[in-house]
Amino acid sequence: MDGNPSNVAENAIVVRNLQKSFKDVEVLHGIDLTVRRGSILALLGPNGAGKTTTIRILSTLLPPDGGEAYVNGYDVVKQDCDVRASIGLTGQFAAVDGYLTGEENLMMLARLYRLSHADAKRRTRELLEQVDLVDAARRPVKTYSGGMKRRLDLAMSLIAAPPIIFLDEPTTGLDPRSRLSMWAMIKNLANNGATILLTTQYMDEADHLADWIVVIDEGRVIAEGDANTLKSRVGSEHVDLIISRNSNFMLAQQAVDGYQLQASAEERILTIAANDGAVTLKRILQHLEDAEVEVESLTMRRPTLDDVFLFLTGDGANGAHREKEEIER
Amino acid sequence: MTTSEYLLVAPVQPERRSNLYWLISDSWVMSKRSIMHIVRSADQVLSLILFPIMFMLLNRYVLGGAIDTGEVSYANYLLAGILVQTLAFGANYTTINLAVDMKEGIVDRFRSLPMSDGALVIGHIAADMVRNVISGIIIVLIGFAVGFRPNASAIEWLYVIGLSMLFTLAISWLSAILGLVVKSLEAAQWAGFVLIFPLTFISSAFVPTETMPRVLRAFAENQPMTHTINALRSWLVDTPMGDAAWLSAAWSIALIVISIPITSYLFRRYSTTSQ
Ligand SMILES: Nc1ncnc2c1ncn2[C@@H]1O[C@H](COP(=O)(O)OP(=O)(O)O)[C@@H](O)[C@H]1O
Ligand SMILES: [Mg+2]
Numbered sequence: 001m002d003g004n005p006s007n008v009a010e011n012a013i014v015v016r017n018l019q020k021s022f023k024d025v026e027v028l029h030g031i032d033l034t035v036r037r038g039s040i041l042a043l044l045g046p047n048g049a050g051k052t053t054t055i056r057i058l059s060t061l062l063p064p065d066g067g068e069a070y071v072n073g074y075d076v077v078k079q080d081c082d083v084r085a086s087i088g089l090t091g092q093f094a095a096v097d098g099y100l101t102g103e104e105n106l107m108m109l110a111r112l113y114r115l116s117h118a119d120a121k122r123r124t125r126e127l128l129e130q131v132d133l134v135d136a137a138r139r140p141v142k143t144y145s146g147g148m149k150r151r152l153d154l155a156m157s158l159i160a161a162p163p164i165i166f167l168d169e170p171t172t173g174l175d176p177r178s179r180l181s182m183w184a185m186i187k188n189l190a191n192n193g194a195t196i197l198l199t200t201q202y203m204d205e206a207d208h209l210a211d212w213i214v215v216i217d218e219g220r221v222i223a224e225g226d227a228n229t230l231k232s233r234v235g236s237e238h239v240d241l242i243i244s245r246n247s248n249f250m251l252a253q254q255a256v257d258g259y260q261l262q263a264s265a266e267e268r269i270l271t272i273a274a275n276d277g278a279v280t281l282k283r284i285l286q287h288l289e290d291a292e293v294e295v296e297s298l299t300m301r302r303p304t305l306d307d308v309f310l311f312l313t314g315d316g317a318n319g320a321h322r323e324k325e326e327i328e329r
Numbered sequence: 330m331t332t333s334e335y336l337l338v339a340p341v342q343p344e345r346r347s348n349l350y351w352l353i354s355d356s357w358v359m360s361k362r363s364i365m366h367i368v369r370s371a372d373q374v375l376s377l378i379l380f381p382i383m384f385m386l387l388n389r390y391v392l393g394g395a396i397d398t399g400e401v402s403y404a405n406y407l408l409a410g411i412l413v414q415t416l417a418f419g420a421n422y423t424t425i426n427l428a429v430d431m432k433e434g435i436v437d438r439f440r441s442l443p444m445s446d447g448a449l450v451i452g453h454i455a456a457d458m459v460r461n462v463i464s465g466i467i468i469v470l471i472g473f474a475v476g477f478r479p480n481a482s483a484i485e486w487l488y489v490i491g492l493s494m495l496f497t498l499a500i501s502w503l504s505a506i507l508g509l510v511v512k513s514l515e516a517a518q519w520a521g522f523v524l525i526f527p528l529t530f531i532s533s534a535f536v537p538t539e540t541m542p543r544v545l546r547a548f549a550e551n552q553p554m555t556h557t558i559n560a561l562r563s564w565l566v567d568t569p570m571g572d573a574a575w576l577s578a579a580w581s582i583a584l585i586v587i588s589i590p591i592t593s594y595l596f597r598r599y600s601t602t603s604q
Contacts, residue, residue: 095434
């Protein structure tokens with residue numbers, strides 16, 4: 001069980017073969033994760049992928065059914081108290097007390113994290129400033145906007161300056177401005193030595209923040225790497241072809257079967273990976289011409305994480321299958 | 330936003346104290362929170378004042394004329410009953426407030442902290458005590474206004490206060506269990522009533538138990554609410570005591586001793602189903 005202690009102590013978070021079921025439904029099918037100290041890891045996955053469940057197990061809110069998990073070197077099952085003293089958790093929904101003021105919320109948390117009264121006061125003052133809530137500090141939190149609640153929520157999980165911070169979808173539901181300021185705060189935390197495990201459904205968020213991205217779907221890790229590695233997995237160049245309304249979209253799809261990454265019938269867009277650039281492009285256009293399909297326009301672009309994500313999850317098995325075929329050609 | 334400033338300054342050192350110190354400190358922090366909720370919520374303040382007045386007036390004037398309580402006047406008879414009923418209904422706030430905490434994300438926050446397991450529940454129970462002291466005072470005052478004339482000595486008043494608090498504590502712990510098992514706020518609301526209503530009506534609160542059918546009477550005379558009411562009534566207006574005080578204390582202590590481990594087990598084990 002305690003097989004590889006050096007690895008466990010060196011890294012902020014080590015997860016091996018983590019499993020969890022609710023009743024008969026298996027939700028995590030053996031997740032593996034390693035988060036280096038001082039880095040940001042993004043757990044990227046669609047709704048229901050098992051992100052929250054993973055975070056809840058790592059923050060000792062749920063017991064795992066199988067596998068091991070260490071946070072700050074402590075076993076989440078056997079040393080749950082030590083784990084709780086090492087982490088700050090910002091859950092998927094703001095966990096703030098609406099009847100208390102922002103200041104009272106922070107003081108309460110500081111005391112529950114066992115800071116001395118003097119430290120509690122100092123940290124409360126500092127954090128109110130840093131999350132820009134000084135003016136609202138004496139108002140009941142009920143009266144705060146969504147963005148203000150989120151910022152208070154983050155401040156509450158930082159009050160004891162924990163070395164490891166869990167952020168479950170920290171920007172879901174925020175307006176673009178609040179989102180940017182949240183991103184800046186998260187970057188800032190990591191620059192100051194905190195280890196961050198965040199979950200997100202947004203590719204650009206993972207791209208922008210994370211040193212390492214782990215893509216999960218239906219409780220399995222389906223890919224991991226840094227943003228560039230993941231992008232290169234789906235080819236270095238993408239071509240978006242817009243098929244003319246005069247032509248049959250189905251026919252076009254059939255003509256380029258084997259190349260195609262994504263297809264959107266409503267928007268009449270076919271996205272194709274063109275790794276060897278012009279050669280592939282020429283061949284594709286030839287296929288389309290043979291099928292008497294008219295191409296309205298064509299754009300070459302670098303793949304985004306969205307492409308990676310759709311490629312890996314949206315049509316998972318099919319996508320991988322196609323990729324293989326393409327290599328064989 | 331001053332993003333150039335550090336969100337993480339020099340690491341803070343938690344204080345090192347014994348577990349008992351932390352249980353008390355955490356419970357105090359959570360009690361302050363729950364008591365603040367009473368002050369800041371108009372709904373709680375209103376029900377705190379209106380319910381006792383309403384119960385007292387309705388019973389005194391609607392039922393009062395029709396019920397024969399022998400040598401004791403109905404106002405004198407009624408006070409202990411209304412008092413215990415109000416205390417019991419007041420504890421429903423522990424169920425509701427705990428259920429609200431469990432449904433909202435805040436319970437996950439508390440459970441992810443290095444805080445003592447029992448503190449959240451103890452905080453709500455402490456708020457119950459505060460609410461019930463206030464309700465109790467209101468009942469006695471309104472009682473005086475409608476003809477309640479106690480002849481209790483100072484010591485007997487202390488017994489009344491002590492046993493009432495012990496009873497509140499017992500009902501609050503029981504309500505905490507309900508708050509941790511109900512699946513919704515609505516369920517929390519009616520669960521309390523389903524538990525408390527039969528217990529108050531099938532008791533000596535409003536009518537002497539001698540007037541009840543046999544089965545009901547057997548139940549009424551052997552349940553903790555009746556013992557508590559009879560004990561308080563005896564101290565306040567000199568009705569016969571029997572073993573009521575001892576039985577009430579024994580029931581309350583037993584309920585507390587059983588409820589504490591159950592609530593702490595449920596609290597740790599509980600996982601919110603909200604996503
Ligand atoms: N307490 C629970 N009881 C039953 N099923 C649950 C519970 N929590 C989560 N699930 C299920 O587990 C799966 C993963 O959920 P979750 O971890 O919340 O996903 P995500 O956070 O990635 O959206 C979902 O299918 C969800 O319905
Ligand atoms: Mg989630």
